[in-house]
Amino acid sequence: MHPAFSVIFLTTLIGVGQGLFLALYTGQLYSVIKVLPAQDSSSFYGYGSLLALVFLAAGLVASFFHLGHPERAWRSAARWKTSWLSREVIVLPAFMGTTFIYAMIHISGWNPVLFSLSEDFIVDLSLLVGALNTALAFTLFICTAMIYACIKFLQEWATPLTVVNYTLLGMASGFALSTAFAAYVESDIIHFYGGWAIALTAFAFITRSASLIRNTKIKYKSNLSSAIGIRHTKITQKAQGSMGGSFNTREYFHGA
Structure with missing residues (x-):
């Protein structure tokens, strides 16, 4: 396939945004269970989420450049019952909106405690919103990948490895960016993010290699x-x- 550059930018930028948010929320979750030291709520989680939102918005803007009629883009959500593209169009703004809410909770400092699961595990509003947004992030990965994986006559794409590759590559790029962001704000959890970025990149290399090897051995149905x-x-x-x-x-x- 020879995709338009806008499709490449769309997929890459949105994937980075998803991965960066997942990295930030993972750091917050680990700090709640005392695995990592807590970071500054506003400068780290808040502005980090806004950075993720910038990448998501840039990817959304890029998506309009390969449309024949950008003014009709809103119609693409109409077939959500059968189209993975329509589902992606719905999930993306939902994920962006929830990312913005998550960022504003941390920046504003309005983060009330909702309940506690134990003496050491206290669930506040940002943790709950982050959990919802994590589900949206993985849903968006699935929707984007299934646009290609659902095309059965293209056997190279019609495999669960397509979904796995989209998810791992997006997370790897996001964790790599979170490492750079942690270094910029002089956080003490750089090695945590760097280690995960390397691990996810290695996993993505393995699964992508597996899909390429699989493609060389396909027995075509026609x-x-x-x-x-x-x-x-x-x-x-x-x-x-x-x-x-x-x-x-x-x-x-x-x-x-």
Whole structure:
């Protein structure tokens, strides 16, 4: 496939934003259970979440550049019952909105305690909102990946590894950015984020390699014989089957 640059920017920027939020919330959750030292609520979790929101917004803006009619973009949410693209269009703004709320809770300092699970595990508003946003982040990863994984006739994409790769690569890039952010604000948990960034990158390398190896061994369900309904062992394709170039020929065939 030869995707437009806007699609590449869309996927990369939004993935970084998702991964950065997940890194920040993981740090907060670990500090609640006393695994990591607590960080400054406003400068670390608050402004870190706003940075994630900047990447998400940039990805959203990039998405408009490969639309033939950007003014009709709102209609893409109409088929949410059957379309993974429609579901992505719905989940993305929900995730962005909840990320903004999470950031404002930390920046404003209004973070009331809701309940406690034990003497050491106290659940405040930011922790609850963060848990909801974590679910939205993983839902968004699934929706984005399933846009491609649900295309059954493209057997290279129609695999659970597509979802795994999108998730791991997004998280790896987000944790890498969180490492840089932690260094910028002089946080003492740089090694935590750096270690996870390396681990996630390694896992992503393994799963991506697995998908590439799988793709080299695919036994295609159709061939030239089944396509034209003629049983013969020596059928050779001489032309692309169309008089001129089209989206399909440019993206999936001869690159014409």
